[in-house]
Amino acid sequence: MKCSVFIATSADGYIATKGGEIDWLENAGEPNVDMGEQLDMGFNNYLASVDCMIIGRKTMEKISSFNLTLNQWPYGNLPIFVLSNTLKAPPSNFISKVEIYSGEIPLLISRLIVEGFQHAYIDGGMVITSFLNLGLINEMIITQAPIFLGEGRPLIGKLNKQIKLKDSLVKTFPNDFIQIQYKVDYPK
Amino acid sequence: MKCSVFIATSADGYIATKGGEIDWLENAGEPNVDMGEQLDMGFNNYLASVDCMIIGRKTMEKISSFNLTLNQWPYGNLPIFVLSNTLKAPPSNFISKVEIYSGEIPLLISRLIVEGFQHAYIDGGMVITSFLNLGLINEMIITQAPIFLGEGRPLIGKLNKQIKLKDSLVKTFPNDFIQIQYKVDYPK
Numbered sequence: 001m002k003c004s005v006f007i008a009t010s011a012d013g014y015i016a017t018k019g020g021e022i023d024w025l026e027n028a029g030e031p032n033v034d035m036g037e038q039l040d041m042g043f044n045n046y047l048a049s050v051d052c053m054i055i056g057r058k059t060m061e062k063i064s065s066f067n068l069t070l071n072q073w074p075y076g077n078l079p080i081f082v083l084s085n086t087l088k089a090p091p092s093n094f095i096s097k098v099e100i101y102s103g104e105i106p107l108l109i110s111r112l113i114v115e116g117f118q119h120a121y122i123d124g125g126m127v128i129t130s131f132l133n134l135g136l137i138n139e140m141i142i143t144q145a146p147i148f149l150g151e152g153r154p155l156i157g158k159l160n161k162q163i164k165l166k167d168s169l170v171k172t173f174p175n176d177f178i179q180i181q182y183k184v185d186y187p188k
Numbered sequence: 189m190k191c192s193v194f195i196a197t198s199a200d201g202y203i204a205t206k207g208g209e210i211d212w213l214e215n216a217g218e219p220n221v222d223m224g225e226q227l228d229m230g231f232n233n234y235l236a237s238v239d240c241m242i243i244g245r246k247t248m249e250k251i252s253s254f255n256l257t258l259n260q261w262p263y264g265n266l267p268i269f270v271l272s273n274t275l276k277a278p279p280s281n282f283i284s285k286v287e288i289y290s291g292e293i294p295l296l297i298s299r300l301i302v303e304g305f306q307h308a309y310i311d312g313g314m315v316i317t318s319f320l321n322l323g324l325i326n327e328m329i330i331t332q333a334p335i336f337l338g339e340g341r342p343l344i345g346k347l348n349k350q351i352k353l354k355d356s357l358v359k360t361f362p363n364d365f366i367q368i369q370y371k372v373d374y375p376k
Contacts, residue, residue, distance in 0.1 A: 011330075011353055011370065012344045013201025024350055132336065142199075146356055146370060148320065150347030156200045159338030162212055165199055168334055168364040176356040178368060182199065182334060 001109060002119045003054075004139040005128055006046045007155065011144050014152030015125050020062065028145035029176035038173055041143055043074070050078065050121040052112060054131075057084040059124035060098075064091040079117075081108065083127055105134055129157035135186045140165070146176040189297060190307040191242075192327040193316055194234045195343065199332050202340030203313050208250065216333035217364035226361055229331055231262070238266065238309040240300060242319075245272040247312035248286075252279040267305075269296065271315055293322055317345035323374045328353070334364040 008025055009015055016022050035041075053075060055063075060082045066072075079097045082090060083105070090098040101108050112120065122131050131137045142155070165182035172178050196213055197203050204210050223229075241263060243251075248270045254260075267285045270278060271293070278286040289296055300308065310319050319325045330343070353370035360366050 011368075012342065028352060029354065029356075129338070144368075146353035146373075148344050148347060148351040148353065150317070150344050150350070154200065156336050156338050159336060162338070163336045164216060165334035165336065166217065166364050168217075168360055168366055170358045170360050170366055172356055172358050176354050176370075178356055178358055180199075180332075180366060182364075185334075 001113050001117060002139070003109075003122050003131055003137050004046075004050070004119065004141065005122050005137060006043065006141045006143075007123065007128070008143040008145060009155050010147050010149045010152065012148045012150065013155055014149045015155050016062075016153045017149060018152055020058070020153070022062075024147055024149060025145055028147035031175065033174045035174055041173055041177060041179060042141070042171075046141065047075070047078070047121070050119045052117045052119075053078050053080045053121040053123065054108070054127060055080060055082055055122075056124035056127040057082060057087055058126070060084075060090060060094065064094050067093055068095065070095060078121070081112075083108075083130075105130060105136070109136060125153055125155060125157060128155070129159065132156065132163055132184070133160045137184050140180075140182045140184065142180045142182075144178045144180065146178075189301050189305060190327070191297075191310050191319055191325050192234075192238070192307065192329065193310050193325060194231065194329045194331075195311065195316070196331040196333060197343050198335050198337045198340065200336045200338065201343055202337045203343050204250075204341045205337060206340055208246070208341070210250075212335055212337060213333055216335035219363065221362045223362055229361055229365060229367060230329070230359075234329065235263065235266070235309070238307045240305045240307075241266050241268045241309040241311065242296070242315060243268060243270055243310075244312035244315040245270060245275055246314070248272075248278060248282065252282050255281055256283065258283060266309070269300075271296075271318075293318060293324070297324060313341055313343060313345060316343070317347065320344065320351055320372070321348045325372050328368075328370045328372065330368045330370075332366045332368065334366070 164185040166185040169181040352373040354373040357369040
């Protein structure tokens with residue numbers, strides 16, 4: 001099963017401030033420029049390519065804090081697996097089909113393969129780091145906002161070893177955001 | 189006077205490992221690919237555009253540790269100003285014209301302007317951060333190596349406030365390195 005990441009960072013590599021805020025994403029670059037067909041910076045095309053989502057508790061709580069209506073909910077009917085050893089149930093305003101999963105990640109992946117899933121959207125810094133350490137992420141699409149935060153929550157946490165990337169592709173957008181796509185190049 | 193940065197980072201934004209190592213720069217991407225005319229990824233063109241260099245003590249010591257011969261010395265006759273409050277003299281193998289400077293950065297810039305300098309190459313994480321906090325850096329050219337380190341010395345240290353960037357330009361290279369050029373967009 002393919003596992004990939006579609007995530008935004010600051011130009012210095014943070015996914016949120018230390019306090020977890022992501023409002024800088026709205027202010028970075030040229031928020032009012034005409035984005036034409038690229039308003040979503042490829043997010044909906046990406047979403048159409050995945051058939052499930054695996055996220056961490058913090059990511060779920062962040063999404064939940066937005067109190068999205070059904071119309072605003074970006075993930076459609078995508079099944080969402082939330083990795084947590086402590087949670088029993090998702091927040092009541094968490095709309096999509098959600099399963100709290102507390103086991104080992106490789107066992108979850110094996111199960112999803114058996115159930116016919118083919119491409120998982122992996123989200124949240126800690127979950128992404130765990131998946132990278134397990135050699136499970138195939139592709140990373142990183143959208144860099146043109147802003148330096150100076151500190152914050154890094155995209156990638158502590159790795160067991162350095163991880164090489166390859167086949168880099170880059171897009172620029174009219175709002176001065178940059179999108180970099182890498183394949184992950186694990187040792188053979 | 190224009191101040192700019194030309195620096196390499198990992199794909200997760202580090203300029204060195206925690207121990208200060210930069211050997212991953214040699215291993216990242218496709219080290220043996222034919223780079224054609226782009227072997228230096230624009231470094232010599234950049235170097236030709238600056239007329240002085242301002243670095244920190246750690247950066248000087250890193251360069252010094254390479255024990256470069258005159259032939260290997262990349263900075264030609266570029267005058268180099270080393271910011272340090274403790275050093276009295278540069279290491280004996282530090283080749284170019286070096287001045288240790290222990291005063292305030294804005295006073296150094298004023299002096300360099302009076303002396304006719306027009307474009308300074310600012311290098312080293314701490315010095316870059318100080319210059320950004322002083323609103324002195326106009327342009328950043330960041331070459332991202334296709335590798336995740338997971339931890340290390342960040343490109344940018346603690347900022348007084350978030351700093352917006354604009355006019356992003358991107359290049360990709362055959363070795364899967366990416367080069368992003370930003371102008372710094374300080375509040376008016």
